[in-house]
Amino acid sequence: MITKNLLLKINSIEKKYYIGKNEINALKNVSFELDKGEFIVVMGRSGSGKTTLLNILGGLDSPTGGKIFMNGKEVRDYHKEPYATEYRREKIGFVFQSYNLLKALTVEENVALPLILKNEKPLKIKERTAEILELVGLSKWHNHRSVELSGGQQQRVAVARALITSPAILLADEPTGNLDSQTSEEILQLIVNMKNKLNQSIVLVTHDPKVAAYGDRVLFFNDGEIVNEYRNQQDISINDNITMIINKFQSLIRGE
Template structure:
């Protein structure tokens, strides 16, 4: 059962597991030439470890805005995002937000976001270079995650030599190479055919449960929704119902 305090609706974590990431009454307003746009209005949710949270809703409902706030890529106009160590992510200095993003959060994008001139292994290695991980350790970790996503034989290929599904696997490997405990994916199967999308969905579900990751995925895919531990539905920037 949810409880309401003021304008915040507090949803207990599904399955009773503690939240790794918590959103409290998030608001995000954007100023435009035509006036203000209220992309999010009072959205609250808990994201537990080892569980897949799917965010669904029509285009313009606020899915990407919510993921950007949860991942520290944007800051809310109102409300806050909390980490399980007690820090308020949305109120940290930018250098600390960057550190959290490097050390705790992995991102998977619909557009893959790969560097065209780099090989699959080099793309996966980028986050480790930013963290100045030693060369030998980088090589070991890159090899491990490429094996995890089934791309060991494609390590030296560049993105244009890979299929869409393989490119997305590279994106997932890059998100995982830093051993994050939070994974955020925005429409990760949106550019894939249904068969390839199903494979990527299987991989995301398995990784979430096996590696005890708190995963938040925005998607329109009903198959992935059916496999979620929690479904958050947004309409016009507001959370509706209880998934």
């Protein structure tokens, strides 16, 4: 049976890397589902496979086993050209820890880039760029070069750029990793607003339990496997959810 809101089904994804004769099992038998509008957080120690998972979901890397279904249909060869570019452009928005903006371009140009690459009409690009800049609170900055902005503002630009094509999934790898705690919270609030306003589906990687408490569900990774899961409770405070996440994460690190 297909659940009405099911967007993505990840079925026994596996990723092996080979370095010389050494085999690295970066992902082992990873299965989970992402509903439309759901915000999933991925936590785990360094090297547990979080970035590998995001890269595979985003078509930047290919799994060595398993299947991915989007809207009930298997997405085959989505990570191979000529499909990969289209898949990334149409389905995925990426936000990285290091913003990855183009220094020579203005805020507006950075944000518009995915639509320019899609050969959209100039008028449509102009309108959509203005709309998304308004949404992330950067209208006033449209003509500034990205290097003139603070880290938090640059990450806002990156979020706007990721969402301008209305992607099915927003993938964010440690988006607050370079920011102080107050700015982290502002970026998180922005991401949560996008989830609420746009019914945006999100998979976000973080080391920070405070960040994880904003998601709907937290998946805990260890050695390439999902070893635990926590659903944030609506009827307890954010601080109580943070405590629960810290406890789960610590028991994972202790190997329980």
